[in-house]
Amino acid sequence: MIGADAPGAGTHAIHARDGRARAGRLHTAHGAFDTPMFMPVATAATVKGLTPRQLRDDVGAQILLANTYHLALRPGAEAVERLGGLHRFMSWDGPILTDSGGFQVFSLASLRKVTDDGVEFRSHLDGAKLMFTPERVIGIQGKLGVDIAMVLDECVAADAPRAVAERAAWRSLDWARRCTEVERPSEQLLFGIVQGGMYADIRASHAAALVDLDFPGYAVGGLSVGEERSVMIELARESIEPLPLDRPRYLMGVGLPEDLIRFVGMGYDMFDCVLPTRNGRNGMLFTSQGRLNLRLARHAEADRPPDPECGCYTCRHFSLAYLRHLATTREMLGPQLASLHNLHFYLDLMKQMRAAIEDGRFSAWSRSRLSKLEEGSEP
């Protein structure tokens, strides 16, 4: 995908700044993507309900996120490698990022036993006993052949005591260091992950220590796990502070459209979240006028586009009444069209943010946009 003159993988060319917000382009082995950017979630090597062609042409996706934990269980990293790698397996030739599997081990798997060596757990599918070490998750991501790999980290609950959060953070730092020492495919980028639970000072010192390891990009993890919204915002702010300005900064698992606007304003460049697809499957649309609940009877004869300001395939071809009909009858096409719209909405929001940053009007744009988003949402 990269021509002879293209910048090397890892180059984050920032061409505009507006306050702390920045607009740029991150180069990878499978092409570059614009930042700030939202990554649709393709957990098991598929964004639920959408073809790769729809993701590229209708949604405008530039990079996808897949899950190491899920792919390691099914079909297995070795199988994907024998089938030509993840890009070929899922027929997506743009950039792919995988998380390290840490978050899923701590949220899905059972009978976890964490030691300094790694984490032993049982598969949530069949109870099989498995072990993730820093070396093993880098090995898996290498076999998958992804463009951006993540270090293994230990995630703690939102209510973890200080001592637990602290021990996990320093163990994660050691794991991060071990990850850098494993052989990886050339041009694969490895991002470090800031942890530290709900403790701002642990996060700040953990982030500073990670920076000493000189990663080509940094993620902030362990947020949006049940804490108060104001707490999340404050911790995201503390976590980004020590991270170098020239590197891409990725806020993991966040969030609502209003969150994306706020965190781009703090200088974050990358996001992922299941909300646009998961909520789409449950009949919820993100629109320029706020959130719509497709199951409400009031939409039964709404002969207008779901979002009148949206130019996506769904909004150009179907009425709100038709989407409501699909939700009511539980037809598969409903989740598909809603997910397509919601992802288009997210990707379009990122595009608008990049344009506002480039024009030096991000602050005014975000104020007007936030008030509109919070105006008319339905239960």
Place this chain on the structure above:
Amino acid sequence: MIGADAPGAGTHAIHARDGRARAGRLHTAHGAFDTPMFMPVATAATVKGLTPRQLRDDVGAQILLANTYHLALRPGAEAVERLGGLHRFMSWDGPILTDSGGFQVFSLASLRKVTDDGVEFRSHLDGAKLMFTPERVIGIQGKLGVDIAMVLDECVAADAPRAVAERAAWRSLDWARRCTEVERPSEQLLFGIVQGGMYADIRASHAAALVDLDFPGYAVGGLSVGEERSVMIELARESIEPLPLDRPRYLMGVGLPEDLIRFVGMGYDMFDCVLPTRNGRNGMLFTSQGRLNLRLARHAEADRPPDPECGCYTCRHFSLAYLRHLATTREMLGPQLASLHNLHFYLDLMKQMRAAIEDGRFSAWSRSRLSKLEEGSEP
């Protein structure tokens, strides 16, 4: 859709004959479609898992079939009418045929009470008491604004005694006559339906009596309801005999690819069946080499197209191993890609049949094709 010089709705221009098989083009208010043709089933105003754009561009669908019974229950014919008719509602601007709802009343609804007036029943959704009369189902199909409407008919079980089948056939004939007397949208075609249970002589005389009512097209109903395959073939042969050669003949609810080939050879022009989509959702692919079961472990590392002779989106972009992964993980994209392939397979089969008829080699083509289809199927 129809230009000033286009033939009027109902014109069935047959341009090639080969034995009893024929190739032609049936004109409707929303454009013409080639015959013989297979109609994907869009029960509740959606072909499960596929967008109208995929149906047109990837599948090559030219006409869709929707269900009067399902649409009358949800969202209701009046709602669809207020929303601009079925074409606009589901965003399909090609021809649409609806069945009369008779088959669903007799297969899905409960507490049926049939009188000469019509059939009273309870909705399978909420138990609401409803009544279908010939006049009412024509009224519904008029409100939906479809291109081809079907008369209300009384369907009997495969094991119905002769007297029951006979009484139902003559009642259906009276209902068919009443249907012709109801006002309908101009250019909407109304097809009669041959019934008569498993009794060839009843079917033959019922068909002959229907022909006296001079419908622009005829369907053969009540087959593929559990009878032996050889019985179905014989009854389909007896039922078509009295039908005029110049009119389109539609065999309802049939069937497997090998059935389509056989019945095109008898002179049938139109088909519908849920198999390509329903089996696709269940992980079964129709291929040029026979049927594939995506759940079989033997496909886990099959790094080749599901059907090497197929040019559909699914076969051009994904391996059999990937489709197997989607089936194993129960990902939505699995049913979507399998349904797309299966419908493409059916539509492509019809295209091959038309070409073979036009070239006068239908008989040889069908022999070689049938033996290939029956060769390699999986459990």
